Amino acid sequence: MSSDSKRWVASHVAALPKSGIRDFFELVAKMKGQDVISLGVGEPDFVTPWHVREAAIYALEKGKTYYTSNLGMIELRRAIAGYVTEHFSVNYRPEDEILVTVGVSEAIDLALRALCNPGDKVMYHQPCYVSYHPSVALVHAEGIAVPTYAKDGFALTAEALRAAWVPGCKILMLNLPCNPTGGTCSLEQLTKIADFCREKDLLVLSDEIYSELTFDGVHTSIASLPGMSERTIFLHGFSKAFAMTGWRIGYACGPAPLIDAMMKVHQYTMLCASIIAQEAALEALLRGWDSVCKMRDQYHRRRDLVVRRFNEIGLTCHSPRGSFYAFPSVSQLGITEKDFAVGLLQQEKVAVVPGNAFGVNGIGHVRACFATSYEQLIIACDRMDRFVQGVKK
Amino acid sequence: MNPVFKLLLEGGHLSTAQMAQVVGLSEVEVQQHLEQLKKDKIFLGWRPVLDLSREGAGVAVRAVIEVKVTPERGGGFNRLAERLARFDEVESCYLMSGGYDLLVIVDGSSLQKVAGFVSEKLSTLEGVLSTSTHFMLRSYKEGGFLIEQNESSSTRLTVAP
Ligand SMILES: Cc1ncc(COP(=O)(O)O)c(C=O)c1O
Numbered sequence: 380m381s382s383d384s385k386r387w388v389a390s391h392v393a394a395l396p397k398s399g400i401r402d403f404f405e406l407v408a409k410m411k412g413q414d415v416i417s418l419g420v421g422e423p424d425f426v427t428p429w430h431v432r433e434a435a436i437y438a439l440e441k442g443k444t445y446y447t448s449n450l451g452m453i454e455l456r457r458a459i460a461g462y463v464t465e466h467f468s469v470n471y472r473p474e475d476e477i478l479v480t481v482g483v484s485e486a487i488d489l490a491l492r493a494l495c496n497p498g499d500k501v502m503y504h505q506p507c508y509v510s511y512h513p514s515v516a517l518v519h520a521e522g523i524a525v526p527t528y529a530k531d532g533f534a535l536t537a538e539a540l541r542a543a544w545v546p547g548c549k550i551l552m553l554n555l556p557c558n559p560t561g562g563t564c565s566l567e568q569l570t571k572i573a574d575f576c577r578e579k580d581l582l583v584l585s586d587e588i589y590s591e592l593t594f595d596g597v598h599t600s601i602a603s604l605p606g607m608s609e610r611t612i613f614l615h616g617f618s619k620a621f622a623m624t625g626w627r628i629g630y631a632c633g634p635a636p637l638i639d640a641m642m643k644v645h646q647y648t649m650l651c652a653s654i655i656a657q658e659a660a661l662e663a664l665l666r667g668w669d670s671v672c673k674m675r676d677q678y679h680r681r682r683d684l685v686v687r688r689f690n691e692i693g694l695t696c697h698s699p700r701g702s703f704y705a706f707p708s709v710s711q712l713g714i715t716e717k718d719f720a721v722g723l724l725q726q727e728k729v730a731v732v733p734g735n736a737f738g739v740n741g742i743g744h745v746r747a748c749f750a751t752s753y754e755q756l757i758i759a760c761d762r763m764d765r766f767v768q769g770v771k772k
Numbered sequence: 773m774n775p776v777f778k779l780l781l782e783g784g785h786l787s788t789a790q791m792a793q794v795v796g797l798s799e800v801e802v803q804q805h806l807e808q809l810k811k812d813k814i815f816l817g818w819r820p821v822l823d824l825s826r827e828g829a830g831v832a833v834r835a836v837i838e839v840k841v842t843p844e845r846g847g848g849f850n851r852l853a854e855r856l857a858r859f860d861e862v863e864s865c866y867l868m869s870g871g872y873d874l875l876v877i878v879d880g881s882s883l884q885k886v887a888g889f890v891s892e893k894l895s896t897l898e899g900v901l902s903t904s905t906h907f908m909l910r911s912y913k914e915g916g917f918l919i920e921q922n923e924s925s926s927t928r929l930t931v932a933p
Contacts, residue, residue, distance in 0.1 A: 398933070400931055400932070400933050403931055404929070404930070404931040404932075407930045407931050408930070415930065417930040417931065419930055419931035419932070420928060420929065420930065420931065420932050421932040421933050422928065422932055424928070508933065509933045510933065558933075676778070677782065680778075680779070680794055680795070681794075683795075683796060684793060684794050684796070687796055688793075730930060730931060732931060752784075753784065753786060753790060753793075753794050754786070754790065757790055757793050757794075760793075
């Protein structure tokens with residue numbers, strides 16, 4: 380086969396950049412078997428709580444192997460409605476305002492496909508989750524990155540939003556707490572952002588996948604602010620808080636006409652989320668809260684450990700208010716984040732992700748995931764210390 | 773709450789130095805917290821979790837014994853239970869609600885040794901009305917550790933978005 384087959388690839392897909400994470404993954408893969416400690420992951424180190432796994436096994440034993448309603452099992456949607464009311468103070472009708480999806484990933488794709496016309500402008504804060512910009516590009520919309528800064532703990536500000544706004548902006552994607560920075564907004568900042576969205580008639584896609592992992596203060600959903608639920612699609616899932624990444628299950632909540640539009644795309648492209656994953660998710664919502672709290676408390680202690688150590692080592696690091704990522708700065712060492720990550724991997728066998736993988740505003744930083752045992756984190760910090768001392772010489 | 777106690781509750785096995793790192797205290801401070809917990813009789817001590825049913829572990833049998841006793845005026849169950857608990861053979865001893873009074877776990881190197889302990893020591897104690905001995909056949913979980921199906925996250929990708 381000749382490389383000529385490339386000519387069949389759609390131009391907007393060919394134009395998508397290769398994920399920076401992918402490059403780095405290949406580098407790490409080459410070091411297999413060398414006692415690498417990876418802080419490069421984006422998922423919990425906990426396995427899914429046993430009662431959840433057991434519920435899925437039981438569902439299989441009972442022969443639950445068929446399609447479900449396009450929207451997802453009604454029992455699950457009811458449980459989601461209850462959970463979202465309890466934890467986020469927003470009410471959604473299980474019948475037509477909730478859609479069960481294959482992870483938040485699918486929900487993001489569905490929302491963008493259902494809402495964007497070619498050329499529409501979608502704002503998102505940056506550094507951000509690696510798939511935001513490509514997802515926007517895939518629907519022929521235009522991404523408008525709004526920078527966030529270390530000095531603000533990477534919280535999005537209404538001022539930055541206003542400065543980046545251009546006519547034609549239709550959607551604002553929010554991810555609080557944020558991957559990769561752990562940044563979240565104070566209620567005051569969030570209120571200003573909500574005011575701005577109403578002023579400019581922006582629809583908000585709010586990806587709150589890390590919300591349960593908020594360590595300082597309480598998490599507030601923008602959808603719960605006055606006048607916001609009618610212009611917000613609330614996206615959430617089970618991957619992070621319930622340690623269920625491999626199950627591929629999440630959901631979207633929002634005004635019925637928007638959920639209906641997303642459902643149209645979902646029904647023709649996905650049909651429904653896996654019934655086994657739906658059964659497991661139902662169990663997680665009904666009886667999983669204690670496990671979530673236990674895991675959150677451990678992440679909290681791990682965060683305090685790595686942030687303290689990073690700052691002691693000389694890797695300036697704000698304390699992420701949520702998520703399981705620390706985003707220290709490496710620029711003060713006089714090397715790029717890429718050189719830092721590659722050097723650290725090759726000399727000390729610790730993997731972190733260079734910040735430019737999350738957009739230009741991540742330059743000068745690396746992402747270190749602390750969803751790893753205390754023992755491993757302590758060793759990783761010792762190794763990073765040695766590496767930094769070496770660079771400083 | 774005592775930060776060291778929270779860490780102990782997680783059930784991990786960190787050294788004092790590691791605990792000090794995690795909670796951000798000096799080793800001396802961690803040691804002081806541990807001492808305080810000992811004084812409060814919450815933290816009783818460290819011991820390894822062993823699967824004694826393994827061949828080669830040396831301890832051949834473990835028995836769970838249900839003991840019915842007559843409570844004493846003034847002392848209730850305590851005097852007898854405390855006396856029983858002092859035997860080296862007794863691994864754990866609990867006062868229970870329900871169909872019997874004391875639950876006693878006994879380790880021994882052979883069936884005969886455990887049987888001898890039950891018939892000669894335990895059942896002859898004054899106040900013991902009856903015993904019912906169950907020998908353990910196999911363990912599946914010991915002190916929080918699963919024996920066989922070790923779960924590993926080794927299939928987790930090393931770098932992911
Ligand atoms: C911000 C953010 N959104 C969405 C996802 C994807 O979540 P899901 O597993 O529900 O598709 C991730 C996963 O890393 C994420 O970090």
